[in-house]
Amino acid sequence: MLLEIKNLKVSYKTVNGKTTVLNNFELNMDRGDSIAIVGESGSGKSTLGGAIARLLPPSGEESGEIILNDQNLLSLTEEQMTKIRGTEVFMIFQNPLNSLNPVKTVGFQLSEAAQIKAQRNGTSVAPEEINKIVVDALKSVRLPDPDQIVKRYPHELSGGQVQRVVIAMALILRPKLLIADEPTTALDVTIQAQVINLLKALNKEYGMGIIFITHDLSLAYVISKKIIVMYAGTIMELNESSDLIKHPDHPYTIGLLKSVPTDYKTNTRLFYIKGSPPSFFNLPKGCRYSPRCDKAFGKCHEFEPSLIDVSNGHKVRCWLFE
Ligand SMILES: Nc1ncnc2c1ncn2[C@@H]1O[C@H](COP(=O)(O)OP(=O)(O)OP(=O)(O)O)[C@@H](O)[C@H]1O
Numbered sequence: 001m002l003l004e005i006k007n008l009k010v011s012y013k014t015v016n017g018k019t020t021v022l023n024n025f026e027l028n029m030d031r032g033d034s035i036a037i038v039g040e041s042g043s044g045k046s047t048l049g050g051a052i053a054r055l056l057p058p059s060g061e062e063s064g065e066i067i068l069n070d071q072n073l074l075s076l077t078e079e080q081m082t083k084i085r086g087t088e089v090f091m092i093f094q095n096p097l098n099s100l101n102p103v104k105t106v107g108f109q110l111s112e113a114a115q116i117k118a119q120r121n122g123t124s125v126a127p128e129e130i131n132k133i134v135v136d137a138l139k140s141v142r143l144p145d146p147d148q149i150v151k152r153y154p155h156e157l158s159g160g161q162v163q164r165v166v167i168a169m170a171l172i173l174r175p176k177l178l179i180a181d182e183p184t185t186a187l188d189v190t191i192q193a194q195v196i197n198l199l200k201a202l203n204k205e206y207g208m209g210i211i212f213i214t215h216d217l218s219l220a221y222v223i224s225k226k227i228i229v230m231y232a233g234t235i236m237e238l239n240e241s242s243d244l245i246k247h248p249d250h251p252y253t254i255g256l257l258k259s260v261p262t263d264y265k266t267n268t269r270l271f272y273i274k275g276s277p278p279s280f281f282n283l284p285k286g287c288r289y290s291p292r293c294d295k296a297f298g299k300c301h302e303f304e305p306s307l308i309d310v311s312n313g314h315k316v317r318c319w320l321f322e
Pocket of ligand 1 (some may be wrong): 040048215
């Protein structure tokens, strides 16, 4: 087992009081697994990513257990956490500039990553070897002219180039778990496809476990073996990606799938799920999705269903399946 999350609770302190965004969150992930977390804006996806990497803002509070490689991350001090960030867990953000230091050149930062990796492996590497590791990583992510790129500062590169530099850093550090939070949202579609293929390669070729956070079900399907559909801070459905796409069970998953445009006729009206996700300050009684659900019946508005096992590895939180 690579990652086991038990009873995770995350709250934020706000001017209107404390709001709990994730409650009783559970997740199991094997080594080399790839799991996508999908849901509408505000469903708690980034909060989950930040909670795992212990990179929540100061207003965030988390409790429960996040066991990565037999170590509960929530019991580590910030100093201990700093020692495992990068090589055990590495996070890629939607804005790749957040992952890099703006006042250090790309070459400096990638060399530093190579040195950290060597130190943590208990080995030493000569400067020329470091330079080769850096240039090779930049070539692997298909950045042209690596000798020029290393001399530049992050702001001197395009968004797609910076995201590839960050992936080169992941390639050097080879973390056991990579959390990619909407890494391609800010990129155009061709660069997006290149970045997705690079992430898939990290997963397949180096056995890196990947948690891919996205609002885009098609991307989730392309990149991951399993998909978790989240709504208002809870898991609504979890299944193998192809099964989830072909046989969605939860009415929310069905709605999300129907919202993905599939043909190019100009007179096609796009489907959307009526209503909007609830505020965490004012969650509906019963199932959180019930006010928007076209299949909701009496019980759904009264009691929250639990996440039940429908079949091996397939879980659904819906009264229709109890
Ligand atoms: N720093 C914060 N302080 C207070 N509330 C926050 C903070 N960050 C997030 N939230 C709240 O937590 C909830 C979940 O937000 P989160 O960003 O995790 O969702 P998301 O699914 O990643 O959304 P998006 O796709 O828009 O990034 C939202 O209601 C959001 O307003």
